Amino acid sequence: MSPPPVRVLLVEDDELMRRSFTVALERYGYRMRAAADGLTGLELFREQEFDLLVLDVMLPGLDGIGLCRRIRETSLVPVLMMSARGDGLDVVAGLEAGADDYVVKPVDTYVLVARIRSLLRRATYAPLPGPGPDTGDVLVFGDLTVDTAGMVVTVAGSPVALTPTELKLLLEFAAHPGVVLERHTLLREVWEYGWDGDSRVVDLCVQRLRRKLGRDRIETVRGFGYKLRR
Structure with missing residues (x-):
């Protein structure tokens, strides 16, 4: 029996980029939901469960940093931030808000998929090699x-x-x-x-x-x- 598809929420205000990423990630087998602003993204997040979130930093209404903070109040779901300013304060602010990783736009689909796969692997662990000192696991x-x-x-x-x-x-x-x-x-x-x-x-x-x-x-x-x- 094959595992269920990974559920991804993408929050991106650029319509062309949102559609492009949604179609591309669906081709990789991800089950996609998308939102154009932070408040809509927060509503979708609260309505259903997701395995991973991809959040743009610059969003209308509630920006990606604020959205990540709101999500971290109740959830440990993996979060990947997208920033157009890779050497700016966006990266630091996103990571401080609780994001796990980031990519800089424009980003190729294969790079985005690689970072998503890496994040998903972190959510599934094997025990550390070898027992702890006199305490088993x-x-x-x-x-x-x-x-x-x-x-x-x-x-x-x-x-x-x-x-x-x-x-x-x-x-x-x-x-x-x-x-x-x-x-x-x-x-x-x-x-x-x-x-x-x-x-x-x-x-x-x-x-x-x-x-x-x-x-x-x-x-x-x-x-x-x-x-x-x-």
């Missing part, structure tokens, strides 16, 4: 516990809600406690980028993890990267 770092079988993270006994990208990043740190992981390594292992990836996605995702897990949990090693404190 549960890795313990002070009051932080990571259940790699159930994919449950707790701090001081309280569960912590993480997006798929945040969880995969934490799993990468947890698999190498005390080891400095360079940004390009994290881009490759978590975001599936090559050397041309934007390290800002790493830095801002680490910031979000720190807010949820505690600021001292992940240490910055200047000039190199980050490491999880044992």
